[in-house]
Amino acid sequence: MSDALDAVDAKILDLIQHDAGLSVAEIADRVGLSSSPCWRRIKRLEDAGIIQRRVTILDRERLGLNFEVYCTVKLSLPTKDNLEAFDAAIARMPEVVSCATVTGAADYELRVVTRDMHAFDDFLRDRLLSLGLVSNIESRIVIRSVKHTTAAPLGLVSPYVSSKD
Numbered sequence: 001m002s003d004a005l006d007a008v009d010a011k012i013l014d015l016i017q018h019d020a021g022l023s024v025a026e027i028a029d030r031v032g033l034s035s036s037p038c039w040r041r042i043k044r045l046e047d048a049g050i051i052q053r054r055v056t057i058l059d060r061e062r063l064g065l066n067f068e069v070y071c072t073v074k075l076s077l078p079t080k081d082n083l084e085a086f087d088a089a090i091a092r093m094p095e096v097v098s099c100a101t102v103t104g105a106a107d108y109e110l111r112v113v114t115r116d117m118h119a120f121d122d123f124l125r126d127r128l129l130s131l132g133l134v135s136n137i138e139s140r141i142v143i144r145s146v147k148h149t150t151a152a153p154l155g156l157v158s159p160y161v162s163s164k165d
Helices: 007-018 024-031 035-047 080-091 117-131
Strands: 067-075 096-101 108-114 134-141
Touching (some): 080 096, 080 108, 108 117
Antiparallel strands (some): 067 134
């Protein structure tokens, strides 16, 4: 559907991805529509799957979850069954906030968030290694996060949107 996006759709998406708490009336006002046509556009974007869901972003540090680690994971035997078993297990681990299958020497790249080094060690020993699927893990502790956004780079999809990030 990205081909069917017009400038108004792109503006709506940009507004929503930066502040999902905006009311339809606020969005409509900012894009120059009345509420009903704006709501219909948002509904169409939701129905098309472009808007997947709206979420609240929490401050992890204020919650005491300020230990972040990137883990490169190599499976012992990357068979279809083992990959599927690992995928399913990772989906049940709340500490893993991002997981991607990657190319190269490793099979996965994980982003893990915990309270501290001890909680991370518990996660490695009790959750990840206990699966019996992993042959190697390389962990990199995040010292400082330089940029973190959930916003899609709409400027790459539509020439009508300029990013706020």
